[in-house]
Amino acid sequence: MNSMVSNNQNAVEHINSAKVVGIFKAIAPRSFEKTFEGIKTEQINHAMKICIDGLTREQIDKGLCMVRDSGYCPDPAMFRKWCLGIQGFGTEQQRAVDSFKKKNAALANIIKWLSDRDVEITNAEKEAYNRCYEMFSNLNYSNNYERSSYYAYEAFKDNYVDVVNEFVEKGITQTKWSKPPQIDLSVLYAKTGSEEKAEATPMTKEDFDKRTAYVESRIPQIMSDRNCDKSMAKLYAMAEYHSSRVEERGAA
Structure with missing residues (x-):
């Protein structure tokens, strides 16, 4: 009976959440700063108090050992899972997230x-x-x-x-963004031999709709990538479309 009482007391023993947070910071200081960037210490302590509620010292020690072994400081909710032995969103994925800027x-x-x-x-x-x-x-x-x-x-x-x-x-890692290559707008005005032969033939409705759909779908992305207005983005999209058509004819 005494043993059972002792075990129950161990399970509900009060654990100072601020001390747990302090150990977090001492084990993995750089990771701690990234995980809790912009969050006040009082809020971190309160969140930790909620998340370790009901855990034993043994379980919390298990979670802290995972922090030590991984060198990664998880958020309080994830730390609770570690304490309970739930891997779920694994350490490797956590490290991958941590590799990106905050x-x-x-x-x-x-x-x-x-x-x-x-x-x-x-x-x-x-x-x-x-x-x-x-x-x-x-x-x-x-x-x-x-x-x-x-x-x-x-x-x-x-x-x-x-x-x-x-x-x-x-599985995409953080890399330097490179500006897309410039598109030669002269393709809008240049004529290939096959185009000169077909000049008298009007564009079919199917071809027109296909071009319109392509151009409209590309405008938002081009405006963002090239930081240009809608009119200029439309020209770029038209150039892309015609360039691809020329390449298709060349391959044929």
Whole structure:
């Protein structure tokens, strides 16, 4: 009976969440800063208190050993899973996420890039920017720049988190983003021999619809990638379409 009481007391023994957080930080300080960037210590301690509720010291020690062995500092919810022996979203995936810049650093880099296109940005930063391009492009026309920029920046950070998770799931690593090669717009005006022969033949409705669908589908991405207006993006899309047609005819 005494043994049972002792075991039950062990299970509900109060564990200082602030001390657990402190051990986290001592084991993996750089990873800790990345995981809890921008979060107040009081909030971290409270979240940890909720997540370790009901755990024994033995279970918490097990979780801390995983932090030690991996060198990675998980969020409190993931730490609870580690304490319970639940692997789920594994350490390797956690490390992959950790290899990307954090959202605030990514936002700061994008803001620099918008002012100076020689600034290097990553593939994840560019993809997150693409997803909220219109919000950034409309900032200069906003009646309340401060408010509009706040929403644009928050949208970027949310998108960036989603992009990083998607990249990790697909096995895509963080790399430098490279500007797409320039498209020769002269292809819009150049004529091949086969085109000269077919010049008198009007474009069929099927071909016209096919070209229109292609151009419309490419405009948003081109506007974002090349930072141009819709009219210019349409020209680029037309050039892409005609270039591919020329290549198809050449191959035939």
